Amino acid sequence: MSRSLITRASSKGIRRTLVLVSLVFLSACSGAPSKMLAAPVTGYNHTSAAINWFSVNGAGGGNVGPHQGGGSQVCCGGVPRYWTPGLRAIVEWEKDPDPYSYGKWTERPYSDAWTKRMEEEKQQYSRHKVVVDIPKYDTAGTLKVHFLPCNQVRVSVDNVKPGDPRYPYNFPMNMPEPKVCPD
Structure with a gap:
């Protein structure tokens, strides 16, 4: 790849990064979560x-x-x-x-x-x-x-991990499987 193509690709990447960073800062300044x-x-x-x-x-x-x-x-x-x-x-x-x-x-x-x-x-x-x-x-x-x-x-x-008593689904990892599943 020629040096000018690499330079142009790098410039595009830098511009995209700057735009994304600017958007993040602008959204942070809005004050609303x-x-x-x-x-x-x-x-x-x-x-x-x-x-x-x-x-x-x-x-x-x-x-x-x-x-x-x-x-x-x-x-x-x-x-x-x-x-x-x-x-x-x-x-x-x-x-x-x-x-x-x-x-x-x-x-x-x-x-x-x-x-x-x-x-x-x-x-x-x-x-x-x-x-x-x-x-x-x-x-x-x-x-x-x-x-x-x-x-x-x-x-x-x-934000609760499985195993914690507050977690809604503390199923055993190896659950028995029925021969016929209910509809």
């Missing part, structure tokens, strides 16, 4: 399936293995600074019901045969979308999504 806050998103999977990906109101996380969660966060989802009655979230996710099946395959990993089998396996994945209520919170915090058996989901936005 913002109505929305950026919140990290984290998932908790209480099932034996893998959550390949998920999103909350379009902001999402990556893979959450069976009976795992809380360790990684992605940035950021928008949450209201103050809770209001009727506050809800749209949660979408993809689920792999048999996340460890490839470990039993005889095909050499990443060979043509393995890739073909993986494509067949992906046909077993299911996608879901639900709208859930968000319980009352006093201080906005992390967007925490709990994946439960029977494709049930719970979301919290508070």
Whole structure:
């Protein structure tokens, strides 16, 4: 890349940064707190399936293995600074019901045969979308999504961690899964 292209690219980046910094300072000078806050998103999977990906109101996380969660966060989802009655979230996710099946395959990993089998396996994945209520919170915090058996989901936005008695969803990480889910 020529030196003039690098200089122009650097100048554009500096100008964009200055504009963003100026906007931050201007919004800080308005005196009114913002109505929305950026919140990290984290998932908790209480099932034996893998959550390949998920999103909350379009902001999402990556893979959450069976009976795992809380360790990684992605940035950021928008949450209201103050809770209001009727506050809800749209949660979408993809689920792999048999996340460890490839470990039993005889095909050499990443060979043509393995890739073909993986494509067949992906046909077993299911996608879901639900709208859930968000319980009352006093201080906005992390967007925490709990994946439960029977494709049930719970979301919290508070500043309280799972395990704390004040947390609304202290589910065990390894929840029993019924043979038949209720409608």
